[in-house]
Amino acid sequence: MSAGLSSLGEEYQLARQPAAVCFTERALLITYLTMPAIPDQELVEALRWEAKKHFSCAIDELVIDYLVVGREGGAEGNTVEVVLVAGERAALMADLEPLKQAGLKIVAIDATPLAWVAAIQRRAPELLEGNVALVDLGAGKIDINVVRNGALRMTRRVAGGGQGITDAIARELGVSASSAELLKRQIGLENPRQALEQARADKFAEVIKQEVNRLILEVQRSIEFYRVEHRQSALQRLLLGGGTALLRGLSGYMSGYFEAPIELDDPFAEFHVEKAGFDVVRAQAPRFTAAMGLAQWEA
Numbered sequence: 001m002s003a004g005l006s007s008l009g010e011e012y013q014l015a016r017q018p019a020a021v022c023f024t025e026r027a028l029l030i031t032y033l034t035m036p037a038i039p040d041q042e043l044v045e046a047l048r049w050e051a052k053k054h055f056s057c058a059i060d061e062l063v064i065d066y067l068v069v070g071r072e073g074g075a076e077g078n079t080v081e082v083v084l085v086a087g088e089r090a091a092l093m094a095d096l097e098p099l100k101q102a103g104l105k106i107v108a109i110d111a112t113p114l115a116w117v118a119a120i121q122r123r124a125p126e127l128l129e130g131n132v133a134l135v136d137l138g139a140g141k142i143d144i145n146v147v148r149n150g151a152l153r154m155t156r157r158v159a160g161g162g163q164g165i166t167d168a169i170a171r172e173l174g175v176s177a178s179s180a181e182l183l184k185r186q187i188g189l190e191n192p193r194q195a196l197e198q199a200r201a202d203k204f205a206e207v208i209k210q211e212v213n214r215l216i217l218e219v220q221r222s223i224e225f226y227r228v229e230h231r232q233s234a235l236q237r238l239l240l241g242g243g244t245a246l247l248r249g250l251s252g253y254m255s256g257y258f259e260a261p262i263e264l265d266d267p268f269a270e271f272h273v274e275k276a277g278f279d280v281v282r283a284q285a286p287r288f289t290a291a292m293g294l295a296q297w298e299a
């Protein structure tokens with residue numbers, strides 16, 4: 001018996017299931033702006049023009065959304081602080097197509113950092129008091145977000161991540177990509193001498209630290225930029241997400257480079273799941289930071 005996509009959808013009860021999604025590859029514009037306090041209709045128009053500065057398509061081709069995260073009154077008049085999210089309609093539609101074909105009813109498209117913030121907001125809002133950095137360390141990119149009292153203030157994406165670490169190990173130790181990946185996960189920043197003979201162990205430690213230091217430098221730069229730009233003092237905490245956050249010994253190692261405490265975010269912290277096999281997912285919890293925000297999405 002063969003099953004097509006739509007019957008698969010039925011089988012897994014996907015059909016007509018409401019789903020909130022985000023696209024991690026396509027760069028949505030996410031930017032924090034201070035705008036004059038003008039009527040909503042005018043604000044939308046002004047934000048459309050702000051968004052247009054970042055895209056080459058016609059203004060009508062853009063979809064935008066925004067979140068008011070603060071209001072202030074000052075000598076120069078009242079202002080609103082907004083987080084603007086924008087993308088190209090055609091590109092977003094193309095991304096949605098396969099999901100629609102799988103039978104999902106898309107009820108929301110969110111931006112990844114906002115979905116992560118929403119997940120923490122629901123689970124443990126106290127973690128978001130003050131200035132908090134949410135750093136997603138992926139395979140090929142790092143997303144550095146700073147949130148102030150729960151409102152996203154800065155988001156910056158840089159190239160780099162776990163794949164670079166694996167590649168460097170493979171190259172410098174002369175091993176295959178899969179062995180390098182295995183060694184990276186087994187040893188991480190812990191003592192390599194239990195797994196490798198001395199010379200190789202020393203080389204391994206040198207390479208992995210060099211690569212991790214590169215990532216740390218990017219995070220430090222972004223946080224410094226935020227502090228200067230927003231005239232803010234120290235961070236309250238730095239939460240790590242993404243697969244590379246699972247690198248053994250990473251948060252301890254990073255603690256030496258930041259004043260703020262470094263913690264691995266656990267989006268499942270408040271969830272007791274009995275289902276067999278869930279331990280495999282739980283062991284990779286930092287990879288699900290945004291997914292948990294989407295799963296709990298409400299209009």
Ligand SMILES: Nc1ncnc2c1ncn2[C@@H]1O[C@H](COP(=O)(O)OP(=O)(O)OP(=O)(O)O)[C@@H](O)[C@H]1O
Nearest residue numbers: 137138139140141162163185242243244246247287
């Ligand atoms: N236990 C582990 N120890 C160290 N690294 C790990 C571990 N598990 C996964 N990784 C690394 O995490 C990375 C994948 O993380 P993640 O799933 O967050 O990436 P992604 O979202 O697919 O990538 P990107 O965000 O860069 O597009 C890979 O580089 C992988 O080697």
Ligand SMILES: [Mg+2]
Nearest residue numbers: 024138139242
């Ligand atoms: Mg990722």
